[in-house]
Amino acid sequence: MLRDRVLSTVVLAPLVIGLAYLGGLWFLGLMLLAGALAGWEYFSLLAHGGHTPLRWLGLIAIVIIIAEAYWAQAWSLRLVLTALILISLSAALFRTTQAPVTDWAWTLAGVFYFGLLLNHFVALRNLPQGLPWLLVALLLTWITDTGAYFSGRALGRHKLWPRHSPKKTWEGAIGGWLVGTAAGALLGPWLVGQTPWAGAALGGLVCLIAPFGDLAESMVKRQMGAKDSSHLIPGHGGIWDRLDSLLFVVPVVYYWATLVGAH
Numbered sequence: 001m002l003r004d005r006v007l008s009t010v011v012l013a014p015l016v017i018g019l020a021y022l023g024g025l026w027f028l029g030l031m032l033l034a035g036a037l038a039g040w041e042y043f044s045l046l047a048h049g050g051h052t053p054l055r056w057l058g059l060i061a062i063v064i065i066i067a068e069a070y071w072a073q074a075w076s077l078r079l080v081l082t083a084l085i086l087i088s089l090s091a092a093l094f095r096t097t098q099a100p101v102t103d104w105a106w107t108l109a110g111v112f113y114f115g116l117l118l119n120h121f122v123a124l125r126n127l128p129q130g131l132p133w134l135l136v137a138l139l140l141t142w143i144t145d146t147g148a149y150f151s152g153r154a155l156g157r158h159k160l161w162p163r164h165s166p167k168k169t170w171e172g173a174i175g176g177w178l179v180g181t182a183a184g185a186l187l188g189p190w191l192v193g194q195t196p197w198a199g200a201a202l203g204g205l206v207c208l209i210a211p212f213g214d215l216a217e218s219m220v221k222r223q224m225g226a227k228d229s230s231h232l233i234p235g236h237g238g239i240w241d242r243l244d245s246l247l248f249v250v251p252v253v254y255y256w257a258t259l260v261g262a263h
Contacts, residue, residue: 012242013142016030016138017135017138020125020131020134020135020138021131023125023126023130023131025070027121027122027125028066028067028070028122031066031118031121031122032063032066032067034118034239034243035062035063035066035114035115035118036059036062036063037232037238037239038114038229038238038239038240038243039058039059039062039110039111039114040055040059041229041230041232041238041239041240042110042113042114042220042229042240043055043058043059043107043110044230045220045221045224045226045229046103046106046110046224048224048225048226049223049224049225049226051099051102051103051106052095052097052103053103053106053107053110054088054091054092054103054104054107055107057087057088057091057107058088058107058108058110058111061080061084061088061111061115062110062111062114062115062118063115064080064115065077065080065081065084065111065115065116065118065119066114066115066118066119066121066122067122068080068119069119069120069121069122069123069126070122070126072123077119084108084111085108088104088107088108089104092104113247114247117247117248117250117251118243118247120250120251120254121134121246121250123254124137124250124253124254124257127254127257127258129192129257132191132192133191133192133253133254133257134250134253135187135191136184136187136188136191136192136202136253137206137246137249137250137253138246139183139187140180140183140184140187140202140203140206140207140249140253141206141210141245141246141249143179143180143183144176144177144179144180144183144203144206144207144210144245145176145210145245146176146179147175147176147178147179147180148168148172148173148175148176148179148211149172149176150175151171151172151174151175151176151179153172155169155171155172155175168211168214168215173211176207176210176211177204177207177208180203180204180206180207180210181200181203181204181207182200182203183203184199184200184201184202184203184204184206185197185199185200185203186199187199187203188200188202188203192257194260198260202253202256202260205252205256206249206252206253209248209249209252210245210248210249211245212248213244213245213246213247213248213249214244214245216244216248217229217240217241217244228241229241
C-alpha cells in the first residue's frame with residue numbers, strides 16, 4: 001500500500017508541478033480534466049448510493065465554472081450560476097425518478113463543490129505571483145498530509161472523528177499541524193517573501209483546514225457506502241481522494257495571497 005502511494009506520487013507530483021509551471025492553458029487543461037474526473041467519481045458515488053443525479057449537466061457545469069476563472073474578464077460567474085440553477089431545476093421537472101428534488105440538490109452540491117473550489121486553483125495560478133503561491137498551497141498540503149500520516153501510524157491512539165474517518169487520530173492531526181506550521185515558516189519567506197511568522201501562520205491555517213477537506217469527502221463516501229472515490233490511482237484511490245484536502249486549502253491560500261500577500 002505504502003509502496004503504491006509512493007510510486008504514484010513520484011509519477012504524479014512532477015506532472016502536476018510541471019503543468020503548474022507552464023501555467024496558462026496547460027494548467028487550465030489539467031484543472032478541467034481533474035474537475036471532470038472528480039465530478040464523474042462523485043456522481044458515480046451518488047448512483048452507488050441509490051441516487052440519480054443530473055450527471056452530464058453537472059459535469060458540463062463543473063467544467064464551465066472552472067474555465068470561468070481563466071476568462072473571468074469575458075464571462076460573468078453570476079450569469080453562469082443563475083443559468084445553472086434555472087436550467088437544472090427545469091430539467092429536474094421532466095424526470096420521473098423517485099426523488100427528483102433530492103437528485104437536483106445533490107447535483108448542484110457537486111457542481112458548486114468541484115466547480116467553484118477548483119475555479120480558485122486557476123485564479124490562484126493567474127495571480128502575478130501565482131506560481132509560487134500555488135506551490136505553497138501544494139507543498140504545505142502534501143507536507144501536512146505526510147506528517148499526519150506518519151505521526152498517526154507511529155503514535156496514533158485516540159480517534160479524531162470516528163463518525164466520518166475511523167483511521168484518523170489526534171496524534172496524527174497534531175503531528176501534521178506541527179510539521180505543516182514549521183514548513184510554512186520556511187516556505188513562506190522562500191517562495192512568496194512572507195515573514196517567517198506570517199508563513200508559520202499560513203502553515204498553521206492550512207494544517208487546520210486541510211483535514212476538513214478530507215473529512216468532508218469521507219462523510220459523502222460513508223453515506224454512499226464506498227471506501228474510495230474510485231481506483232484510478234494505485235495506493236491513493238481516485239482523483240477526488242487526491243484533491244479533497246486541496247479543495248479546502250487552495251481557496252484559503254488564494255484569499256490569503258490577495259488579502260495578506262507578502263506582508
